[in-house]
Amino acid sequence: MGRRRSAISYHEDSTLSLLTVKIVQAAHIPCADLLSHSDCYICLSLPSCTNKVLKTKTVSDNSDPVWNETFHFAVCNNVKNVLLLELHDEDVITRNDKLYTLAFDVSKICIGETTQKTFRLDPEGPEFLEVEFTLQEFEDIREKILTNGVIVSREVGCLDVCVDNQRIPKNLQGKRLILSVEDSCENERRLELDPSTGPDQMQTCKFHYLRKWDPQFTAHVEDAENQSKQIIPVKSLLVGQEENIRLSTVSVYSNCCGFSCFHPLRWIQPRDSLVISKSKARRITSCWSPMILHKCRRFFRKYKAKPLEVKLKTKECNDKLNVRMGFALCDDEKLYLTKRKKIVANTLKNVLKLDRDLEDHEIPMIAITATGGGIRAMTSLYGTLAGLKKLNLLDCVSYITGTSGSTWSISKLYEDPNWSQKDLCPPIEDARRNVTKSKTCAITFDQLAFYQEELTTRAKMGYKTSFTDLWGLIIESMLYDSVNETRLSDQRKALANGQNPLPLYLAMNVKSNEFPTLDYKEWCEFSPYEVGLLKYGAFIRSEDFGSEFFMGKRTKALPESRICYLQGLWSNIFSINLMDAWYAAVSSDHFWNRFTTDNVVELDEDEEAAAADALRKRRASAPGLSTRVHQPESAFNRTIRQILTNRPLDGEHHNFLRGLQMHKEYSKHDGFCAFDDSKLDSSPNNLTPSAEELCLVDCAYYINASFPPLLREERKVDLLLSFDYGLADKFSSVERTREYCVAHNLCFPNINVCEEEKQNPKECYYFTNCGSHVDPSIVHFPLVNDTFKEFKHPGVKRVTDQEKEDGNVRLDGFTSPYKLLRTSYSEEDFDKLVNLTAYNVENNVQTILKAFREAIECKQCNNSGTCNKNEEIQ
Incomplete structure (x- = not known):
């Protein structure tokens, strides 16, 4: 029985837990290149917790590798957390081979327990992977999330960075300042260090990030001969208080040869310094040392240049969401x-x-x-x-x-x-x-x-421009x-x-590459009031379509597009791939589909047959998605897939669901109207909120009709x-x-x-x-x-x-x-x-x-x- 449709969004108080993943060992791993034993390593990714991909060491020339390496993730218990474990064979000459991808739903681990699982990687072979999971709840850390039962918006912070154009050191003028915040929406920003840049005295940029992810801020000057790099945990900055950092430079000169060299300086704020006294100013100290060239004895003198000052200020983004979450009419x-x-x-x-x-x-x-x-x-x-x-x-x-x-x-x-x-x-x-x-x-x-x-x-x-925009201008x-x-x-x-x-105007959101329309499709409706993806119950104002969003908040407002660009989008017949053309011609994709899909094996049946009754009862009370092993296609099949599913003239648009996460019970919600033939609907890491862009195409790729907006329960069409x-x-x-x-x-x-x-x-x-x-x-x-x-x-x-x-x-x-x-x-x-x-x-x-x-x-x-x-x- 599905969960009731949520007319409007509502708040949930979610606990956080520490997920500990110990990669123990694997066995009987086949040789990918047939020339030696496998050189195995494993990549771990949990997109609901971090954008980083963690990696074990490589165990060389061994088909039975043992790692015993431990990794930690801070998970929000009210979102769907699916851990991906990718087993690779490292190659020096050719690209590394991906042997298996294991998708494991973290909700199968009971809080407070340590569970060791042995995953069969091939139901017809001896290959297996042994992993140990531990889930411990943080008693004093909670997070308030906003959800409609399908998608989730989490707490967001904003880091403002400011540089005074009039106080740029002369030796850095004409350079670019590289600013980055890992795991943020913007990821990286570049500021021109030019006093004549723009009419404003101050250059500013923003970074939006999940507050519970604890990202780090990094700053350095691009291509500067003398530079320092600074890395600061964003959590160490006091909310609402402006703090300054200085990017120092040093010149090191030889007194006999006339050549000069430099030594880049690095300052790292300890990650555990989360509380800073308001009355105590930050003092940045650096250790300077000359660089020795050509193993020759030289005498150097160092000269410290004027530093570049960068102002930082963090704040909580508690503003109302710009994405309306809910299935009710506006x-x-x-x-x-x-x-x-x-x-x-x-x-x-x-x-x-x-x-x-x-x-x-x-x-x-x-x-x-x-x-x-x-x-x-x-x-x-x-x-x-x-x-x-x-x-x-x-x-x-x-x-x-x-x-x-x-x-x-x-x-x-x-x-x-x-x-x-x-x-x-x-x-x-x-x-x-x-x-x-x-x-x-x-x-x-x-x-x-x-x-x-x-x-x-x-x-x-x-805007992201494409051939679809040109088609819209031609229509005009x-x-x-x-x-x-x-x-x-x-x-x-x-x-x-x-x-x-x-x-009401209708389009379909599909995957730009790797998947034909039959494998992934979502209705997207446009009205003079709102634009929305019906499956997720997510809508934005029509004038905001095309702007940039993160976690339900508009991060960069763009002017509303002229109607011709939407006309090109609604009739975007040019994003077709060969799979779509084949289906349209013969209404059957079974022959080619085997070249465009991975071999997916469900593992839960074997697990549940061996599990105790108590464990089955706990799973019934907190159901999770099936554990799956993906066996990637061969090189031949991969080539066929690229030929058949590539959309050479696709039309991409900023994704207004970007950053939002899936609720832990999204798949059982009445409003989540998934296509039965869409395998990705059971893979939350591959759904639209995790995508950078929307790829909107003509509905005729699936049904040449405009019924779906009128079939919404809330419209009650008779x-x-x-x-x-x-x-x-x-x-x-x-x-x-x-x-x-x-x-x-x-x-x-x-x-x-x-x-x-x-x-x-x-x-x-x-x-x-x-x-x-x-x-x-x-x-x-x-x-x-x-x-x-x-x-x-x-x-x-x-x-x-x-x-x-x-x-x-x-x-x-x-x-x-x-x-x-x-x-x-x-x-x-x-x-x-x-x-x-x-x-x-x-x-x-x-x-x-x-x-x-x-x-x-x-x-x-x-x-x-x-x-x-x-x-x-x-």
Whole structure:
């Protein structure tokens, strides 16, 4: 049974423990190079505790190495701690061979106990690794964490570093000061030691770090002939108090040869000096000694130059998080829905000719969902919305979602705050002009120069630029007459009074390399209010997308991107790898998948068979992830993996989940909606919070649909108007969404379509689960040319030859003008597609109205518990 979804984040008081790992020995390790016995060493990493990788000594020429080396980690008991043990064979000439990777969940160790485990590295061989674990709780050290049950934000500290430009020693001017804090978000900063740098007298930089990690601050001057390096434990600095350090320099001269040399000076603050008296100033002492060159006796004199002063100040980052953790809707969306409900209720009363006003609990949540398909999807959606507008049904809708090409028309419409209240002919005519114009304007020399200037400026601001950004600029050139300065947050104006449906845009987060989309994928939704990764219940303001974050706090704010860069992201078809292309072509990846996945062996079954009943009971009360051994692929398979999974034109963005950690019970949380075929979901060290960047791609890599934002439990959507603009399988979007929902226990109606209708689909289908008060109903519109061939308007037959030609819309075959890669249509083809999609809506108005009535009846039944037909609204 999963843990209840957390509407909002909450605090937990977590204990800390000392994990002691003793690497005892290994046995029967095979020879990786076949020329000698293995030269084994083990690397230990625990990303929830430190970014450092610890390493044992190398035991040379021995297949049964014995280490007996001990390592220590300070672990937070409320986060998921998975220790990685990598067994390597050291090679002098070639690169070291990784033989095995063992992933062990620390929660399997009971506090206060020492446990020795023998891990079988190969279920069919004699290889094993023996490790001893001890977990001791710190009685007087606790940490307050913030969590939504899936992700965790821990206590963060900030180190401010400041250098006075006017007090830089002359011998250091023109050099660069290298500052670093291990295990920090920034890791390293470089300051130019130039008095003329910038208008400000002071140069500053910041480092953000986990307070419980006890990082060290290091400072030295790059390429300086005379320099000193200082290493200071950050914990030794008093919080809120400014302290100075001096980077001293010394010159050492020979009195006979004329040559000079230097000896770098090092000062190290003891790690255990954690408390410093406020009244006692820090005194830095250094030991100076000359360097002897060429084994010759020389007499030297030393000269101490003016030191470089660096000011340090630490503080606690207790500010409110910039990442909203929780699965509830944001306050802005809740307020919007309150306003929108009044408009929806009034419109439903009019179009259904009801004899009374709807009460609040009777108002159904109705949404439009559209698929992708490039220019075809954009053009078709214009026609769909025109048809709904003509029937006065747009004001019955509370949400409109899109992916890929359909997002182009949605985002353009929302530049007008009152678009749904106006005639749609002007925006359709504008789209017609841009779709039918020549696209060579997007690749002229002037345009290419503009792209280069834009991307250069964007990179200087701090954005990660890629081909996806260039694609966004090309889209802007194709669909707009000039540079479009609007941004996603500007669309809030179109929602201020509930006057339009709330737009939602969908993308997928994948791994940039090593994994195909099938192996790792996460829904990412964009709205004018927020951008969020649904699986983690993590959201940021839309204007903060692209800024840098650490542990839920914004560390570097960047200007909000223009909408064109998001349009390129939402339709990012260029991040495809060969595995994705293969799946798209044949819908089967079983053949190639064996080259792109490691051999993973579960070890817990053997352990539990040999364990005592008491140990099994303790594990049941504090369940952990399965212990796994990864056997890396061969060199051949590794090469195939790189070829198949590399995304040469991926689009990377700053990860707003960076630094956040996984809760100890994240995998059992109701809100953590993991894909069943995503093996990485059970490997917390590989999930998105541990990644440097997001890699966002077009949803069509998995499902060419935009249902997921509307299936969130909190949105409570009752009726979906589904518009599929695909040319091939007309039901793929709803059928694959149904499979996804069944696998994740989400509400979705059955999709029952016979094979004959799949070959010759009708214009409209109504899918509903009779008697279900939970599953949403769906009115599904495939892109087909059925009765439109004979009728130019519902009930009005085509008579003239021209009218009959207007009804000839070629959607199938190689001669179709609406193929995905077509970026320009003729005026005739554009008009035909708009008229067709508008007609299909108008011709099936009775089915839509029936769905509306039944949605209201279902709301009434949900409120009363039973459905009394006499009380149904007529």
